[in-house]
Amino acid sequence: MSALGSVVALLVSVGLLLMGNGLQTTLLPIRAAIENFSGVAIGIMGSAYFVGFVSGCVLGPRLVRRAGHIRAFAAFVALASAVAIIHPLWVDPVAWWALRAATGFCFAILYLVIESWLNERSTNETRGLVMSVYIMVNFAAIAVGQLLIVTYDPALFPLFSIASILVSVASVPITLSRAAAPAPIEVVRIRPVKLYRSSPVGVVGCFVVGLFNGAFWSLGPTAVTGSGFDANTAAVFMSAAVAGGALMQYPLGRVSDRIDRRLVLMGICLAAAVVSGVLFLGGFGLPLMVAGALFGAASLPGYAIAAAHAFDHAAPGEAVETSAGLLLANGAGSVVGPIGASLVMEGAGAFGLFAFTAAMQVMLAVFVAARMRVRAAPAQEEKTDFSLANAAAVMVAVEPEQQAPDTPPDFDVDEVLPPPFEPREHPSDEEGDATRPGA
Template structure:
């Protein structure tokens, strides 16, 4: 771990500051939109716009990097992020905010692609898994820390917009001033969606549903909180709890997944998350129960993302794993775009509790589909399945491919060890 810190501290510090900025602006807009009397429909469109930009950025950023290089892409996109954040309080209009969210989603996607390719380049076969784990911890820590800033600021003023703008502006300084060389960039061509569906229907359906759940967490939690009458501090605590749950439960679920039929674990974890969402639906006014529900939803939905990738890998050859990840990420992104829109519609129909109803329907639906898929074909032999690699839905395709490399390297080591024992 110290070796990873020594070689990648500048990158990790820069990403920490970026994630604080991203986590703060996302929650802040949800609160400020309510203060500006934006409708639920307007806020759902604004929040969905981020994922439209993110999906587009994940497709176009690699071409930009190949054309002008990592340094220029990183600096340019981070500058755009900083500029858009500072413009939010001066252009208080739903259309302007939606356009700004598209730009920010696109830019953050490109920044993640750039930074994660640097991380992959600085890691080696021995520490790649540790580098990925540390990177994911930094991501979640930044989002959680951002909620603490929101809790002690005034969302009706300018300061909370200035802080993330400044953090983003200085985030790329340690990276660009680092002596680490810029890596060569080469992305794997994604597998066709039809081929991916034939290989793993559960992986495809699960990634689409989880895209919606994650988008609700990242985009609509603050909107729900304001409609539910929570204070700014309570909203900050709730959003932080979602990501703390995601971080805490990622590794226990991953450890269990390497010892049992992953479809069973997917079903159990999704059912548990759906039940937690139902508890939130009926917990109106009980902030402690609402917060626990949020933590459990985040703690189940985020590990499910990596779990579905690992399950899909169980049916793939090593050479196809990186290609399959591109299709899975695209499916997840489409689900994420639709998530805030559907949550906003439900909240306008049945009230704030629609936020939890949406997650409950998707998580329980995923559990039911996993149960049905268990009757359609036998499970892979547990001893023959690959290792679980942690990765969150907020990561770019490069981080997912990095997780796939960890997966493959672990599998190859296990195969070599088994061959030595047999001989």
């Protein structure tokens, strides 16, 4: 318990932040439908969030290095809170696209600050426990946040106020913390071709999981309300999906430690496709909450399983680059998925969302099966142990690979450049140095 005692303030901040974000995830599509936004406009709104999030992954770390962790956290909490309250004041599709992109950008940076601190306050012996608790807090907070929609009519102002308040209050535990700022942010170069060659299933898996899970997060509430259910039912459905995903993350991960992870990934994709098909065809009497839990249980663990498979093939010392590359692949899929799903919903109705997710899930299962015929699974002793940390966003400053056409593939720039300048460390006082770069 002492391992968790040092990060309680951080976990409280995470819970408050993600309750506010989870509420917005369900509230905004429902309110957009009430305001007669088109299905495609709602899909673009979902994609805009992930555009902002990916942009925050790339650009945000540099902002944190410049301002320091505490100042950056306070600034982007304030911005995210303001953005939440602007939505009901400026009801326009294009404005909401911009606001969702801003929200995604802010939350990418807030994840960065929190995860940097969690890593800093953890040892090698406690990091697994700390990150596992962190992931479970993520799921629980999002689920609770979505359920808050039952407290007020989504057509009115109060729910936006609640979202804004939750995000604002999240700054209090961290800004009052006595913890020193973490170490400087790591900058890695992403080599997409190398990453794909190392693990095609890992890269394609994370991208396609982004396609169907990004579509689900963005359009799930609209699919439910567009099929004749009320906003409260949509909130319960989304929360049930989160709960199902949370409960199955670790068991499926442990199973994948014992057998070929690709087999697990293919199995959950096919299971998710069956649930998607049942939802698309009317449910066959299956209670909507149960269907949501089954969908989440089969669909949401996909990213962690695909990432774990990629880590099995990563070279020593490439964990951070692999994590960053997979995060960007997943983000790219999450940008495309909501737009594609919204187009399907235009022609197939509200639950056409699940026709889209089923198609993507079957496509990924077929790709995985094809790759299993080409490449054998790694030996058991070569596999890395599954960790819930694989489901976390890994925030580092990333740069695309830039290499001259005639540069040999084994060229090492460190052999010809002097070592980078390393400034002397300035000890922080008991209150922590909020201005020192970190992450």
